[in-house]
Amino acid sequence: DTGVSQNPRHKITKRGQNVTFRCDPISEHNRLYWYRQTLGQGPEFLTYFQNEAQLEKSRLLSDRFSAERPKGSFSTLEIQRTEQGDSAMYLCASSSSGTPYEQYFGPGTRLTVT
Amino acid sequence: AQSVTQPDIHITVSEGASLELRCNYSYGATPYLFWYVQSPGQGLQLLLKYFSGDTLVQGIKGFEAEFKRSQSSFNLRKPSVHWSDAAEYFCAVGSIKAAGNKLTFGGGTRVLVKP
Numbered sequence: 001d002t003g004v005s006q007n008p009r010h011k012i013t014k015r016g017q018n019v020t021f022r023c024d025p026i027s028e029h030n031r032l033y034w035y036r037q038t039l040g041q042g043p044e045f046l047t048y049f050q051n052e053a054q055l056e057k058s059r060l061l062s063d064r065f066s067a068e069r070p071k072g073s074f075s076t077l078e079i080q081r082t083e084q085g086d087s088a089m090y091l092c093a094s095s096s097s098g099t100p101y102e103q104y105f106g107p108g109t110r111l112t113v114t
Numbered sequence: 115a116q117s118v119t120q121p122d123i124h125i126t127v128s129e130g131a132s133l134e135l136r137c138n139y140s141y142g143a144t145p146y147l148f149w150y151v152q153s154p155g156q157g158l159q160l161l162l163k164y165f166s167g168d169t170l171v172q173g174i175k176g177f178e179a180e181f182k183r184s185q186s187s188f189n190l191r192k193p194s195v196h197w198s199d200a201a202e203y204f205c206a207v208g209s210i211k212a213a214g215n216k217l218t219f220g221g222g223t224r225v226l227v228k229p
Contacts, residue, residue, distance in 0.1 A: 041222070042220050042221050042222050043158070043219050091158070101146050101165075101208045101217070103217065107155065107156060108157055
């Protein structure tokens, strides 16, 4: 078990560009979560999947954001037309439906929009 | 809506001294409570959790936390800190009613350890 992995670890992009992040959860976990963490703040929930179904999206997830988990394994988070306010750490977590609160977090992808 | 407050943004403690981090939550029923630690460049690691039962819970790395319903608190303690405990600590609350069992985090407390 290698834990939750995220790629890339760092991304610098110019305003207006599109970016995509990937999350590979712990293999036997069927739930996958995305959180966003801005400097000096705790993580904030964005969205979650159970298997391939996206079951909830936060108000924070504007229409420029889209997340997928096509085969119920890895997930991608895409941000279109990035803005400086999107600069943050994007965290992925996974859990099993039997122990949903035991969420295991990846190292995160730090996005900087210039 | 549930919320979590961590009143202390920074705490500095000497190595070997005791540590207590405060956490207050707002939730209508008995919440599920968690403490996570985040070291620089690392993801969040679960230190301990409270679901029900004994209000004093033990976690990893020598940490413990006590749930006090009357004070809506879940403070984290360690009797003797080590330099490796320097990190940011987050308290979180989960709700069985929240879809997906998402977690709501406090703003965090950064712990600095003096030699």
